[in-house]
Amino acid sequence: MRYIIQTIGCQMNICQSDEISKELNSKGLIKVLDRESADIIILNTCSVRAQAEQKAFSFLGRVCDLKQKNEAVKIIVIGCMAQRMKSKIKKRFKQVDLIIGTDRETPEIVNQILQLININNEVESPVEFLDLNTNNEVSKFVTITKGCSNYCSYCVVPFVRGKERARDFDEIIEECRNFSKQGAREVILLGQNVNSYNFNGFNFVDLLKEVSKISSIKRISFMTNHPKDLTLDLIQTIASFDKISKHVHLPLQSGSDEILKKMNRNYTLAHYKNLISLLRQNIKNISITTDVIVGFPSETDEDFLKTLETIKEIAFDGLYVFKYSPRPNTLAATFIDDVSQEKKKERLAIILKESNDISQKIVAGMVNTKQTVLITAFNGRSLEGQTETGRKVFMEGGRENIGKLCSVFITSAKINSLFGEICNEI
Ligand code: SF4
Structure with a gap:
């Protein structure tokens, strides 16, 4: 049987889809990339933004059309939307066979999928975390x-x-060790x-030290x-261990203290800026990326300008910007969504332009420098890797370089990518 798994949303969803794929592959199912040739279509959904939900609905619309032509196809919806909108999905897309929310852990999801297609599953215990399987080794x-x-x-x-649950410390270390034995060079x-x-x-510092x-x-x-x-302990740990990535994604969300308070972020702009100073003072070549929301309820032009000024001042290496949209059950959904769509669009475009200009300057400044690159894949034409600050680099060379940590001379740059020549293995 062939299956496709379409994933919308964050790294956590990508990770869960990898877990499910690994289990299905081990049962002899074959993963395919086009939905037309699949017998099972799994959609892993996200509820964080309204846009992600619209994307899921339009995907479901298309696959339900496919099912009308071939009734044997099974459609399964998992993830945050499945949890939040089970009855709405059921009502609107009658062809969906299975909807499994986030209150079910991965082994149980796999069990239910296998039961649906009448395959016996030997996964017995409700193990919360399984080995993962990303696209590159x-x-x-x-x-x-x-x-x-x-x-x-x-x-x-x-x-x-649900509420935050930490995974067993020893189990994490064991999984990292197992991956390393199988050839992984990065976790x-x-x-x-x-x-x-x-x-x-x-704590997290203990974990980083143990993995290292x-x-x-x-x-x-x-x-x-x-x-x-x-x-500060974490910042100094990142600084002192060569193998810990020098990239920190630190969501800002807004440059206005008023808005940060309404967002319940539990920090002020001054605190955030102090962290940026500490990161830059302690970690040479640190790369800092962030998330920003524009058009949060009651965001005035003045609030927005504070965010824009902060972005200019900090000069982030990269930035994800989103237009606010109310999400059900959240406190903000009870606030009046009073920033017009036009304003949100306008603010988003201003921030995007500013961020692209900054990013281009940073990338251009990396040309003619040597970077430490972990080579992760060969795309058929060139090798791909990442600097220790998380930038993508393309290089010439053969597959035998995959998994090597190399010094790479950067010869040119495009918006978000670098091109370079391998100098030597480190
Ligand atoms: S930290 Fe805030 S934004 Fe991030 S997942 Fe938790 S509640 Fe959501």
Whole structure:
């Protein structure tokens, strides 16, 4: 049987889809890329933004059309939307066979899928975390926490993914070791808020230090961070361990203290800027990326200008900007959504332009420098890798270089990509 798994949303969803794929592959199912040739269509959904939900609805519309031509096709919906909108999905898309919310862990989801297609499954225990399987063999995702307890006023995650649960410390280390034995050279530690990790007194710094002892792991990356939990101890740990990635994704969301308060972010702009100074003082060549929301309820032109000024001042290496849209159950959904769509669009475009200009300057400044690059894949034409600050680099060379950590001379740059020549292995 052939299946396709379409994933919308964050790294956590990508990670879960990888887990499911691995299990289905082990049962002899074949993963395909086009939905027309699939017997099973799985959609892993996201509720964080209205746009993600619209994307899921339009995908479901298309696959339900396919099912009208071939009734044997099975359609399965999982993830945050499945949790939040089960009855709406059922009502609108009668052809969907199975809807499984986020209150079910991966082994149970796999079980239900296999039962639907009458395949016997031997996964017995409700193990919360499974080995993951990313598309390349060099970099592996490792989930360290699930859910979130922060309740930012605009965010649906605590309602659909539950409160934060930390995974067993030893189990994480064991999984990293196993990946390294299978050839992985990078682990990417995942959680909605990795720096609040705490399992029986072991915190995120303890975890980073322990993972860094695995000699064949050459890079440890992590995401996402919350400014209220980023400690000096963590900053100094990132600085002192060569193998810890020098890229920190630190969502700002707004440059206005008024708006940050309404967002329930639990930090002020001054605190955020202080963290940026600490990161830059302590970590040479640190790359900092961020998320920003424009058009949050009551955001005035003045609030927006504060965000814009902050972006100019900090000069982020990269930025994701989103137009605010109310999410059900959240506190912000009770606020009046009083910024017009035109204003939101306008503000988004201004921030995007500013951020692209900054990013281009940063990338151009990397030309004629040497960067430490972990080579992760061969795309048929060139090698692909990432600098220790998370920038993508394309290089000439053969597959034998995959998995190597190399010094690469950067010869040219395009908007978000670098091109370079391998100098030597490190
Ligand atoms: S930290 Fe805030 S924005 Fe991030 S997942 Fe948790 S509630 Fe949502």
